[in-house]
Amino acid sequence: MQPTLEHINITVTNTDVTAAILAKIFNWKIRWAGAAKDDDKTIHLGTDNTYLALYRHADKHLENMTNKTISSLNHIGIQVDDINAIETKVKAAGLMPYNHGDYEPGKRFYFNLEEGLEIEVVSYQ
Template sequence: MANLEHVNVTVSDPKATAAWLGAVFDWKIRWEGDAMSGGHTAHVGDDSSYVALYTPNRVINDPQHSYTTRAGLNHVGVTVDDIDAVETRVKAAGFTPHNHGDYEPGRRFYFDDHDGVEWEVVSYN
């Protein structure tokens, strides 16, 4: 059996992104420090998986639309036990939930963060 350990996403401010990820998903910073080419990285998640948040040591250009960019990151999916509580925390973090859906076997919604990364929140409860 294989398990996904982490994904690595380039963001404008790893510390700020790690803070709202912690507030929304109750994740912790597992590691933070210098990264390749003079950049900075924060690993935020739980004991089994995490999101690596990287920023280079240079200005980041505006991203292209991920669904039309080859090898673009379309969204990151996170499963939760209490989707309503998480949606409340998403709103408190300043993001706007959209594309709600009830489907077999669960419920979902999406939101876009300040870097244009789309997050899907799913509950199978």
């Protein structure tokens, strides 16, 4: 079997809010939700094959990190078929798409969740 990326685990401010936004935009489902280490909550959100593990840490005063920090997450890329439909959903969620690009082999744009987590949406259609 070829190694396959199964999930990415990220810390967010509010697992419920972040999961609701991403589920609505990308038509993802909650695969699992429950207690996490450090007495807090995790939601596994995605498809049957891959997902994001959204983790909320009980210590709300963690130092913010940026993409200039080594080992920090720069963005999450999500491939879609209909990039225009997804952009409409991003705007409907009150989020601002930016940095649109039409390049070989596809098209892309980005948006940020409230935590500053950058999402890249890409289509090869």
